[in-house]
Amino acid sequence: MTEQAVTQQAANGPATGTTSSPSSAVDRRDIAEYALRLGDDALVLAQRMGEWVSHAPELEEDVALTNIGLDLLGQARALLGYAGSLTGRTEDELAYFRSDLEFRCAHLMCLPRGDFAATIGRMLVVAAYQWELYERLSESADETLAGIAKKAVKEVAYHLEHARMWTLRLGDGTDESHRRIQVAIDDLWPLVDELFRTDDLEQRLATAGIAVDSSALRGPFDAVIDPILAEATLTRPDVPAAAGGGRHGRPSEHLGHLLAEMQVLARQFPGASW
Amino acid sequence: MESTTPTGAPAVDPAHDASSDAASAEFDAVIAADGRIEPRDAMPDAYRKTLVRQMSQHANSEIIGMQPEGNWITRAPSLMRKAILMAKVQDEAGHGLYLYSAAETLGTSRAEMTDALLAGTARYSSIFNYPTPTWADMGAIGWLVDGAAIVNQVPLCRCSYGPYARAMVRICKEESFHQRQGFEILLTLSRGTAAQHEMAQDAVNRWYAPSLMMFGPPDADSSHSAQSMAWKIKRFSNDELRQRFVDMLVPQAEALGLTLPDEGLRWNEQRGHYDYGELDWAEFKAVLRGEGQCNAQRLTHRRRAHEDGAWVRAAASAYAAKQAAKDDARQEVSAA
Numbered sequence: 001m002t003e004q005a006v007t008q009q010a011a012n013g014p015a016t017g018t019t020s021s022p023s024s025a026v027d028r029r030d031i032a033e034y035a036l037r038l039g040d041d042a043l044v045l046a047q048r049m050g051e052w053v054s055h056a057p058e059l060e061e062d063v064a065l066t067n068i069g070l071d072l073l074g075q076a077r078a079l080l081g082y083a084g085s086l087t088g089r090t091e092d093e094l095a096y097f098r099s100d101l102e103f104r105c106a107h108l109m110c111l112p113r114g115d116f117a118a119t120i121g122r123m124l125v126v127a128a129y130q131w132e133l134y135e136r137l138s139e140s141a142d143e144t145l146a147g148i149a150k151k152a153v154k155e156v157a158y159h160l161e162h163a164r165m166w167t168l169r170l171g172d173g174t175d176e177s178h179r180r181i182q183v184a185i186d187d188l189w190p191l192v193d194e195l196f197r198t199d200d201l202e203q204r205l206a207t208a209g210i211a212v213d214s215s216a217l218r219g220p221f222d223a224v225i226d227p228i229l230a231e232a233t234l235t236r237p238d239v240p241a242a243a244g245g246g247r248h249g250r251p252s253e254h255l256g257h258l259l260a261e262m263q264v265l266a267r268q269f270p271g272a273s274w
Numbered sequence: 275m276e277s278t279t280p281t282g283a284p285a286v287d288p289a290h291d292a293s294s295d296a297a298s299a300e301f302d303a304v305i306a307a308d309g310r311i312e313p314r315d316a317m318p319d320a321y322r323k324t325l326v327r328q329m330s331q332h333a334n335s336e337i338i339g340m341q342p343e344g345n346w347i348t349r350a351p352s353l354m355r356k357a358i359l360m361a362k363v364q365d366e367a368g369h370g371l372y373l374y375s376a377a378e379t380l381g382t383s384r385a386e387m388t389d390a391l392l393a394g395t396a397r398y399s400s401i402f403n404y405p406t407p408t409w410a411d412m413g414a415i416g417w418l419v420d421g422a423a424i425v426n427q428v429p430l431c432r433c434s435y436g437p438y439a440r441a442m443v444r445i446c447k448e449e450s451f452h453q454r455q456g457f458e459i460l461l462t463l464s465r466g467t468a469a470q471h472e473m474a475q476d477a478v479n480r481w482y483a484p485s486l487m488m489f490g491p492p493d494a495d496s497s498h499s500a501q502s503m504a505w506k507i508k509r510f511s512n513d514e515l516r517q518r519f520v521d522m523l524v525p526q527a528e529a530l531g532l533t534l535p536d537e538g539l540r541w542n543e544q545r546g547h548y549d550y551g552e553l554d555w556a557e558f559k560a561v562l563r564g565e566g567q568c569n570a571q572r573l574t575h576r577r578r579a580h581e582d583g584a585w586v587r588a589a590a591s592a593y594a595a596k597q598a599a600k601d602d603a604r605q606e607v608s609a610a
Contacts (some may be wrong), residue, residue, distance in 0.1 A: 007561060025319070042608075043353075049346060050347040050348050050356070050360060051341060051347075051348055053344040053347055053360070053363050053364075054340040054363070054575065054579065055578075055579045055582070056579065056583065056584020057582070057584075057586035057587055058583060058586075058587060059337070059367050059370055059374075060371070061338070061583075061586075062367040063364055063367045063368055063371070064366075066360055066361075066363065066364040066366065068368070068566075069360055070357060070360050070361060070364070072374040073353065073356060073357050073360065074563075076353070077353050077354075077357070080353075086380050086531070090351060091353055092352045095353055096351075096352075115582070116582075116583065116586050131354070165326050167570040168593065169589050169590050169594075170586070170589050170593075172593055173589025173590065173591075173593040174588050174589050174592045175593045176585050176588070176589070177585055177586065177588070177592075208354030230398060261348050262348060262349065263347060264349055265349050265350075265351040265409055266351045266352070266392065269351070269467065269469065269470065271467075272351075272466055272467050272469075272470055273466055274351040274352045274355055274409075274459075274462060274463075274466075
């Protein structure tokens, strides 16, 4: 994101003011909950990308990883801002004053940043998932979600390309890089399944044309990921799927640590403006 | 990113050292006419060395400077502040890249400059050896450190070496945004709760004198200044720039509702400038010698990031070589 874009976003605030007119039969709390799920995914992953700053393997990657983090943070702000507008809270109240039990992100987002291979492996999976998601969500009957998704899908396309290129370089680079990226993919794979689980809330919204049915994304996701893994000479893991629970208040053990760091200053001065 | 291999530096053509009388006269004429020296122009060896030293120090400062602010990205107290801080630190990485590229036009590779930084033989701005223990330090760095950098760097947009001058035009625009966001952080804190105001004042107390020392030693003690002025790399002396900075800070501090920790600070009607107190040059020299709070920490961090990334860079090179070999093989097949 450019400085102008950040300034502009800062000036306008997140997309809370957008009027949307979801079907009156739809419970706005459902939409808020759905926006929180997507927003928390983006926020937690943005936080992980922020941990990379000044640690990247080369300067170009410091720029690229921060850029991806900024995109994710922008998506998080728009989504949390929207969720908050439906429930009477601000983006910062949602980000800084909820406990880990109240977060709705998938466990995959919470994994520690690990080495560069772990970051690339996760980015590949998340970007491929988010691209399929946002491309469909840009057709949502909810204008705000559709608007957020239209912007996000362009950003995520870049994240996917960046992750694809690095997956190829690492997979088909040296023995050491091949070993590391394979380990990374193996370690995260049990958490992939959670991204594609649907539930009653999502189904209600999908029926109303507002949300995307996550279970319908698995096929398209595999069609993107499998050829990349093959070209990178990597083996797609065959492992049991983890139970997950992040969408329903059963968070990853890693989340509390991440929030402790992210929220420490805001919670030290409750009520303060920054 | 298009290439992950170290950028090759152009070889220096000895004919382009301004050692011959004709070349030397041409260089002098360009400088006298306030023109620009470009990479392929003749230039004295000492001019080239001075620029490589200054530009690589400047690039190193941007890269090391990512650390004190990177320290607060994960803890920024609002999402808007987090976004602004990430964008700012990203700008610094970008500035480092421009400046290394500009310096490479003088025949020194980025790899050589990086090695010199990691070996501790090349310097970076001493200011980054001070720590950032509180959020208010993000404000003080923006307002004071980036503010001093702008005062230093705006004249560099007219520096006699073309690639450096052009890089500085873009960098100064971004630095101006950085300074404004720092001022705005401090303003918000100063007008916030008593604890926030105290945090802002404490940060200004810690960063004021070090930021004044960013302009370098007093003119009488500055070893490189006179020659750099003659070459029009530098346009104003250390003390002139420091004075300009102090004159700028005083009204801004008043607007912030914060005090500058300087008992010698008062308007001098006769000079038309603010007088300011003695700076602790012994501290400045001590930090330069490596005795600051964070010298070892900053360099260790940089070295670790470089070493931790070695396998990634090796993978990128190996992959590029494999791809090139495949391309060659394809071309041979199609040629046959």
